[in-house]
Amino acid sequence: MSPKHDAAMLPPTKMDVSTAPADRAAVDRLGAWIVLSCERTRRRRRSPDLPYGALLGRRLRRPGSEDAGEPCTLDLPNARGTRAVLAAARAEASTFELLGLARRLVGLVWDTGAQDVGVSVEGWGEAGERIMEIVLSALLAKAAPMPCYKRERRPARTLRLRLFGCDASPAFARAFAEAGGNAVARYLAALPPNELTPGHYREFLAGLAAEQRLGFEFLDVAALKRRGAGAFLAVVRGSPAGDAGIAKISYRPARGRRGAPVALVGKGICFDTGGVNLKSHRHMLDMHEDMAGSAIALGTLLALAKLEVDFAVDAWLAIAANHIGPEAYQPHDIVTAVDGTTIEIVHTDAEGRLVLADTLALAARTKPRLVIDYATLTGTCIYSLGRSYSGVFTNREDWLPLLVETGRASGERVWPFPQDADYDKSLESTIADVKQCAVEGDADQILAARFLSRFVGSELPWIHLDLAAAHRKGGLAHVPTDATGFGVRYTCSLLLDRGLTLG
Numbered sequence: 001m002s003p004k005h006d007a008a009m010l011p012p013t014k015m016d017v018s019t020a021p022a023d024r025a026a027v028d029r030l031g032a033w034i035v036l037s038c039e040r041t042r043r044r045r046r047s048p049d050l051p052y053g054a055l056l057g058r059r060l061r062r063p064g065s066e067d068a069g070e071p072c073t074l075d076l077p078n079a080r081g082t083r084a085v086l087a088a089a090r091a092e093a094s095t096f097e098l099l100g101l102a103r104r105l106v107g108l109v110w111d112t113g114a115q116d117v118g119v120s121v122e123g124w125g126e127a128g129e130r131i132m133e134i135v136l137s138a139l140l141a142k143a144a145p146m147p148c149y150k151r152e153r154r155p156a157r158t159l160r161l162r163l164f165g166c167d168a169s170p171a172f173a174r175a176f177a178e179a180g181g182n183a184v185a186r187y188l189a190a191l192p193p194n195e196l197t198p199g200h201y202r203e204f205l206a207g208l209a210a211e212q213r214l215g216f217e218f219l220d221v222a223a224l225k226r227r228g229a230g231a232f233l234a235v236v237r238g239s240p241a242g243d244a245g246i247a248k249i250s251y252r253p254a255r256g257r258r259g260a261p262v263a264l265v266g267k268g269i270c271f272d273t274g275g276v277n278l279k280s281h282r283h284m285l286d287m288h289e290d291m292a293g294s295a296i297a298l299g300t301l302l303a304l305a306k307l308e309v310d311f312a313v314d315a316w317l318a319i320a321a322n323h324i325g326p327e328a329y330q331p332h333d334i335v336t337a338v339d340g341t342t343i344e345i346v347h348t349d350a351e352g353r354l355v356l357a358d359t360l361a362l363a364a365r366t367k368p369r370l371v372i373d374y375a376t377l378t379g380t381c382i383y384s385l386g387r388s389y390s391g392v393f394t395n396r397e398d399w400l401p402l403l404v405e406t407g408r409a410s411g412e413r414v415w416p417f418p419q420d421a422d423y424d425k426s427l428e429s430t431i432a433d434v435k436q437c438a439v440e441g442d443a444d445q446i447l448a449a450r451f452l453s454r455f456v457g458s459e460l461p462w463i464h465l466d467l468a469a470a471h472r473k474g475g476l477a478h479v480p481t482d483a484t485g486f487g488v489r490y491t492c493s494l495l496l497d498r499g500l501t502l503g
């Protein structure tokens with residue numbers, strides 16, 4: 001049975017935003033109370049503006065050498081025994097550090113089972129709203145449902161939040177939208193591969209699109225054959241189910257700017273065995289998450305649709321599996337992509353760039369204003385950066401400072417690599433237009449980006465994220481699960497704060 005989209009949605013959260021600071025009566029009604037203080041602005045060892053201020057001040061641990069201190073807890077002397085969860089951070093703490101601190105605070109709240117949760121931020125001045133958004137994002141990230149097949153399942157927790165001492169802000173609506181998109185992305189990534197087959201993924205998307213009033217098209221194997229998408233079709237030759245294809249989900253604004261859509265393209269390999277160049281068991285284990293890029297493209301579109309942005313967005317999801325079998329593609333095969341490029345196959349485990357080549361070329365034909373693609377593409381990107389950053393590439397090199405800065409500001413951090421044209425020498429083929437990859441793995445993330453850039457062309461602005469940070473044991477920033485959904489928050493910041501859609 002295919003997974004249902006409503007299972008992936010954030011549970012309902014009631015939120016009450018109050019400009020008044022927390023008072024004792026309000027705090028006494030809470031199950032848990034998060035207090036995040038700014039170290040620089042509070043020199044005194046008490047919190048004079050907060051109820052139980054002297055107690056809090058004595059308990060609060062200051063940051064040591066780090067910019068964000070360890071959280072601590074205190075059970076307040078009231079009838080409910082409200083659990084206060086406290087931390088202080090320096091004003092200079094980065095968004096990434098603050099998101100991580102918020103995740104640890106929320107973890108301590110969760111242990112109490114509390115549903116009535118209050119948040120106070122103290123001493124941050126102008127930055128208070130931003131700090132509140134960070135704590136809210138961590139709470140929503142924790143509340144997101146994840147697939148569970150245990151006989152005894154815990155019901156999703158419905159939160160009743162009180163944000164004290166701040167105005168209702170568009171930043172909070174944005175946090176909900178991003179958390180919703182991130183939740184869907186993580187849920188899909190965590191589904192076992194026998195649950196999220198390409199066919200089931202398609203049904204999931206059709207149901208979701210119908211409910212959210214989004215456009216939905218699916219180019220199945222027959223349709224891709226008619227279009228000559230031989231790179232994509234090479235990868236799926238080993239899958240007897242024949243259920244692969246390219247899904248296109250579309251959001252159109254009810255009113256507002258007309259014009260070309262932003263295209264979000266994602267790699268959606270539901271399971272990657274490596275193909276006939278079979279992976280070892282260790283490297284194959286998490287390969288149900290090789291569809292994370294597609295889920296992040298989808299989650300980003302859902303967040304933008306929820307915010308009713310005034311520009312059009314299309315998500316193009318390359319949904320397939322990389323299987324072995326007598327029909328499977330093999331090294332030295334020559335395949336022809338949808339734009340006529342002939343490709344010499346070198347390594348069947350480099351399937352991501354093949355399905356993306358055709359998907360990018362098809363997306364590019366619709367003349368979007370901007371293309372962003374997301375893919376768990378290369379091991380070398382992980383070797384280079386670890387799993388706390390993702391790699392970023394673009395054919396607009398002057399954007400790189402902005403792309404990096406957006407990562408810092410949003411807390412989903414990216415880092416660029418060189419992408420000079422002379423890297424193409426490694427992809428020269430004696431028999432075809434281009435090799436799929438080099439035999440040696442050196443700088444494979446760069447070669448993969450160079451390879452993909454051919455299918456977008458130089459006229460369309462293009463950003464490519466190699467998602468080293470899509471999976472990290474124990475979570476990343478505000479996200480507590482191994483599947484991180486990295487990229488939804490980043491892209492929303494890129495499009496909404498930096499105005500990249502205007503270009």
Ligand SMILES: [Zn+2]
Binds near residue numbers: 272274322
């Ligand atoms: Zn692979």
